[in-house]
Amino acid sequence: MDENMSKTLPDEILEIIFRSLAPYSDLRSCSLVCKQWNRVAKSTYRYGIDKLYSGLRGSALLQCTTQIHDIAPSRRSHVATCVVGDYLYAFGGSFVDDYRDYRAAFNDLWKMNLSSRKWERIIPTGQYPKPRFCANLVHHDGNLILYGGRMLHRSHSVLQGGIVLLSVPINEIHVFQMESCRWISDYRTLDIVPHISMYGVTEHKGMLVVTGGHIHSEAAIAENEHVWCYCIESGDWTKRDVEGPKPGPRRKHTQVKLDDDHLLLIGGVRIVRGTDNDGQPQNDCWMLDMSQPDWKWILMTVDRPAENSLLCSNHRGCKVGDNLVFLHPKCSMNIGGHRCGIIRVQRRRNPGLDALHLPHALEPHGIYRIPLEINNQNDRNVIRAQPDVNVNGRRGELCQDRTHTVRGVQPYPAVVRSYQFEKKEYFAYSLDLEEAIVKHTVRWRKSLPFWGDERLPVLGFSVDYGAGEIIVTGGLPLPCFQSRCDVDNRERSYFIAHKSVLS
Amino acid sequence: MSKIIKLQTSDGEIFDVDVEVATCSGLIKTMLEVLGMDENDEEIVSLPNVSSAILKKVLEWTKYHKDDAPPPEVDEPTDKSSHEICSWDYNFLKVDQGTLFEIILAANYLDIKGLLVVTCKTVANMIKGKSPENIRKTFNIKKWFYTCIGREDA
Numbered sequence: 001m002d003e004n005m006s007k008t009l010p011d012e013i014l015e016i017i018f019r020s021l022a023p024y025s026d027l028r029s030c031s032l033v034c035k036q037w038n039r040v041a042k043s044t045y046r047y048g049i050d051k052l053y054s055g056l057r058g059s060a061l062l063q064c065t066t067q068i069h070d071i072a073p074s075r076r077s078h079v080a081t082c083v084v085g086d087y088l089y090a091f092g093g094s095f096v097d098d099y100r101d102y103r104a105a106f107n108d109l110w111k112m113n114l115s116s117r118k119w120e121r122i123i124p125t126g127q128y129p130k131p132r133f134c135a136n137l138v139h140h141d142g143n144l145i146l147y148g149g150r151m152l153h154r155s156h157s158v159l160q161g162g163i164v165l166l167s168v169p170i171n172e173i174h175v176f177q178m179e180s181c182r183w184i185s186d187y188r189t190l191d192i193v194p195h196i197s198m199y200g201v202t203e204h205k206g207m208l209v210v211t212g213g214h215i216h217s218e219a220a221i222a223e224n225e226h227v228w229c230y231c232i233e234s235g236d237w238t239k240r241d242v243e244g245p246k247p248g249p250r251r252k253h254t255q256v257k258l259d260d261d262h263l264l265l266i267g268g269v270r271i272v273r274g275t276d277n278d279g280q281p282q283n284d285c286w287m288l289d290m291s292q293p294d295w296k297w298i299l300m301t302v303d304r305p306a307e308n309s310l311l312c313s314n315h316r317g318c319k320v321g322d323n324l325v326f327l328h329p330k331c332s333m334n335i336g337g338h339r340c341g342i343i344r345v346q347r348r349r350n351p352g353l354d355a356l357h358l359p360h361a362l363e364p365h366g367i368y369r370i371p372l373e374i375n376n377q378n379d380r381n382v383i384r385a386q387p388d389v390n391v392n393g394r395r396g397e398l399c400q401d402r403t404h405t406v407r408g409v410q411p412y413p414a415v416v417r418s419y420q421f422e423k424k425e426y427f428a429y430s431l432d433l434e435e436a437i438v439k440h441t442v443r444w445r446k447s448l449p450f451w452g453d454e455r456l457p458v459l460g461f462s463v464d465y466g467a468g469e470i471i472v473t474g475g476l477p478l479p480c481f482q483s484r485c486d487v488d489n490r491e492r493s494y495f496i497a498h499k500s501v502l503s
Numbered sequence: 504m505s506k507i508i509k510l511q512t513s514d515g516e517i518f519d520v521d522v523e524v525a526t527c528s529g530l531i532k533t534m535l536e537v538l539g540m541d542e543n544d545e546e547i548v549s550l551p552n553v554s555s556a557i558l559k560k561v562l563e564w565t566k567y568h569k570d571d572a573p574p575p576e577v578d579e580p581t582d583k584s585s586h587e588i589c590s591w592d593y594n595f596l597k598v599d600q601g602t603l604f605e606i607i608l609a610a611n612y613l614d615i616k617g618l619l620v621v622t623c624k625t626v627a628n629m630i631k632g633k634s635p636e637n638i639r640k641t642f643n644i645k646k647w648f649y650t651c652i653g654r655e656d657a
């Protein structure tokens with residue numbers, strides 16, 4: 001074709017073509033092709049972002065796309081993630097199986113190319129961090145800084161009669177140099193730095209500011225109320241005593257950077273003195289004003305408080321422009337909109353019977369909800385099995401065969417399972433941060449419900465913001481949807497963007 | 504007994520098309536609603552922007568896809584099903600670039616949303632993973648220097 005293509009395709013058609021491209025390197029390449037493409041690519045890029053904002057405000061529809069990966073990090077939760085340019089970096093994480101009998105922590109580093117949506121494993125050199133989870137990765141000047149987290153530690157317990165695996169917090173700092181692909185360990189001031197995990201951290205003017213977190217010892221709980229600062233250049237840690245009222249000791253909160261002198265903290269779970277259990281979920285919102293030499297915590301006025309008290313206590317929020325976004329299923333009482341039975345399940349010695357463990361953060365009192373069997377003619381991915389028959393108290397085994405229906409009485413007790421993975425409605429709750437610095441007010445907004453895969457994780461997932469889309473990776477779905485019921489066992493990540501963005 | 508409608512292309516050729524197939528095109532559908540269909544009259548709809556070769560391809564696509572569910576409106580919550588191109592469409596669109604662009608323009612003019620979406624995705628697939636120079640070579644575009652987009656959002 002000899003004609004100049006840009007003369008044959010009008011702008012509106014080019015825009016439809018560009019909306020099918022992921023808004024990263026492909027769109028950037030398009031903007032460098034010619035003048036017309038540059039104009040249309042820029043407007044498509046801006047369109048995606050603006051539409052996401054209006055979706056978060058509730059004036060447009062969002063949608064959730066599932067991306068299935070053939071190569072991906074293995075199933076894990078509490079991964080430290082960070083978006084840098086066109087890549088999403090993910091480090092570590094932990095895996096817990098359904099019965100909490102097996103637990104592993106990881107220290108591998110992966111990155112997802114957001115254009116092609118493919119995971120690549122990075123093999124760095126240098127001093128590898130220990131396998132850990134519940135840590136944070138912060139990007140600064142071509143480096144990824146990894147601090148703290150929890151690791152698994154073998155210890156001998158007389159009471160439990162053997163070796164047990166405990167998770168303990170650590171205080172090591174490692175820096176990953178992206179250019180040279182190396183890990184460097186920073187041992188400079190480790191003796192004074194607290195061991196914490198599930199803390200909040202943001203980078204301000206070359207300094208990491210760390211608040212809250214789960215500290216292990218009784219004495220250290222008082223430490224939780226201080227703010228720690230780590231100077232990236234010199235490696236110095238300083239503890240700042242902030243005068244005046246401050247947010248109580250907490251962990252699992254969300255901390256975001258508002259600008260170089262302000263950070264915002266919301267939610268989390270109160271740490272109860274003397275115990276290691278989760279305390280009260282909290283909804284209050286504080287801002288740390290670092291513009292003056294004397295820092296100050298300011299309690300923010302929350303306009304239209306969030307409907308759900310669990311919203312900011314377990315889920316990680318993600319900063320999208322001037323909004324702090326939390327994702328939540330439409331109704332936390334139902335599982336996927338199925339008719340739910342409420343039954344009381346106790347763990348029994350016979351492993352053939354199902355022992356459902358829901359993490360105590362969600363269901364502390366032993367009442368569990370499981371989907372009942374659905375008789376649907378058009379079922380796909382449904383495994384039907386006879387009800388569990390505990391034949392003369394024999395030990396059972398799980399039904400391994402998932403490819404065809406299982407009928408009749410099994411010689412060993414079979415698993416009662418019948419799930420159909422459906423779409424489920426979710427909301428994106430966003431905290432409007434526009435007036436946070438000036439007027440000390442934040443406002444909750446709710447998006448319109450959007451449909452997403454039922455298997456969207458609810459525990460320990462990571463939420464990040466790409467260009468005009470929210471990326472959910474990692475995490476574990478509800479225990480009753482764990483992998484053994486899934487015919488297609490591949491890893492998934494989810495992208496939430498405005499409906500008209502086709503990619 | 505389905506009604507036939509006559510479509511006349513830019514080069515004067517007249518095509519007899521089932522109304523059911525023709526109304527996949529939003530433009531023709533609107534025209535018929537506005538002008539009304541009279542059983543006795545032989546309506547000839549003139550399409551001056553579409554050549555006969557291209558109309559043949561478009562009609563082939565609409566005949567195959569006429570029983571598809573209409574693409575969802577933007578405001579309805581729907582199941583975001585596979586946005587892959589189906590294999591029939593993929594083979595159907597293995598044509599030279601000129602024809603592909605003509606089909607896009609015809610689909611845009613005739614307002615056939617499904618065809619427009621699938622052809623645009625095909626072009627997008629030709630762009631994916633290419634450097635700007637490669638894209639220019641593929642589409643034979645004259646070189647231009649300009650600033651590129653960055654992360655403009657906060």
